[in-house]
Amino acid sequence: MTSSETSALRHSDRTVRSVGDFISALYDTSRGGLVWYRGHANTAWELVPSIARSTSDRSAELTTIKRFKQNAAPYLPQRPLDDWEWIFLMQHHRAPTRLLDWSESPIVALYFALCEPLQDAHDAAIWCLDPIALNKLAGHIRGFDLDILAFGIDKSLDDYLPDHVNERLSKLNPIAAIGPRNSARMVAQSGAFTVMHAEPLPIESLANRQHIWRILVPADAKLRLREELKIMGISEHSLFPDLDRVAGVVKGLVS
Numbered sequence: 001m002t003s004s005e006t007s008a009l010r011h012s013d014r015t016v017r018s019v020g021d022f023i024s025a026l027y028d029t030s031r032g033g034l035v036w037y038r039g040h041a042n043t044a045w046e047l048v049p050s051i052a053r054s055t056s057d058r059s060a061e062l063t064t065i066k067r068f069k070q071n072a073a074p075y076l077p078q079r080p081l082d083d084w085e086w087i088f089l090m091q092h093h094r095a096p097t098r099l100l101d102w103s104e105s106p107i108v109a110l111y112f113a114l115c116e117p118l119q120d121a122h123d124a125a126i127w128c129l130d131p132i133a134l135n136k137l138a139g140h141i142r143g144f145d146l147d148i149l150a151f152g153i154d155k156s157l158d159d160y161l162p163d164h165v166n167e168r169l170s171k172l173n174p175i176a177a178i179g180p181r182n183s184a185r186m187v188a189q190s191g192a193f194t195v196m197h198a199e200p201l202p203i204e205s206l207a208n209r210q211h212i213w214r215i216l217v218p219a220d221a222k223l224r225l226r227e228e229l230k231i232m233g234i235s236e237h238s239l240f241p242d243l244d245r246v247a248g249v250v251k252g253l254v255s
Contacts, residue, residue, distance in 0.1 A: 011213040036102040039113030051096040052200030104190040131176030133211035138173040172197040
């Protein structure tokens, strides 16, 4: 983003070099509201889901879902109950979907902003989203101000299912939604989602940008912040609680 674009965000950029700085920035910008967070190891990355990063992924979306359903069945202890559950499963296993992961925990987002050493030459960003404001931009006004759309409950989310998107002539803005935290990973990461419609619209580009802002980590501060998170017990194992990570921790003790 250019400096003229970032100046239009709800809050001006804060630059942090320590966990203490990060908490101060959160206190200044996120206090008193419902805020979701997402960490990017590179400030150049846009807020779009994986399927939006390739034209071929978008055009092949329905075929991808069909193939996933066809081949995943033998590995599932329980078959997903509806299309959204299939899409959650695909997202969990890193297949391209319309979902973009967010967290209700700023510390989780900070971890993800720092966890890719290949991006250490670049500044990182922790994006902060007001999901209520985002949904108002998409025309979803709720009776209770803090109500968030929920998968499996709010039928308006069905407009964002792949087969509906391909049938509709109108194009909708991305929206924010919560779903059941039905895995240990979702619980550990305090997960939530935004969902793309037909166009790959970056969330930071919508309307007057008063729903979004960011906190920056300079490249030369990443190592210190990693060490501070480690001291706080924030690690791959704590955020990905599965046997592969348990084995990795054990291996690290003896290697």
